[in-house]
Amino acid sequence: MIKPYYAVIFTSIRTPGDKGYGLMSKQMEELAKKESGYLGFESATGELGISVSYWENLESITRWKSNLKHLAAQEIGKKEWYEWYKIRICLVEREYEFTATK
Structure with missing residues (x-):
């Protein structure tokens, strides 16, 4: 990725059930990819x-x-999908990673 860059961190607690969330999430990811300046996306649920x-x-x-x-x-998210959420916007100045060898 281009450095430095920004990360938008969205943490949330969902309401029970899907209520169309899965489909909308995929649509929003595809839409974001078309935006100028978009670099990538990662997500984990639990x-x-x-x-x-x-x-x-x-x-x-x-x-x-x-x-x-x-x-x-x-x-829709405020009305249907989330009990709580928080958004953080951070400047990423450095990154590194590890990949296990097989």
């Missing part, structure tokens, strides 16, 4: 859901936040 999207700059994040389809999904 009792606490964690989704991280990566962006070139703050302007890209602002554009994504104000995308009309994304705004509509956010409103």
Whole structure:
């Protein structure tokens, strides 16, 4: 990834049941990929859901936040899918990783 870059960390606690969440989540990921400045996405689910999207700059994040389809999904999320959520926007200045050899 281009460095430095930004990470939008979305942590949440879901309401019971799917209620269309799975489909909308896939649609939002595909829509985000088309946004200028989008770099990638990672997600893990369990009792606490964690989704991280990566962006070139703050302007890209602002554009994504104000995308009309994304705004509509956010409103449904508040009414149907989430008991709680928090969003953090962080500047990533360094990264490293490990991959086990086989």
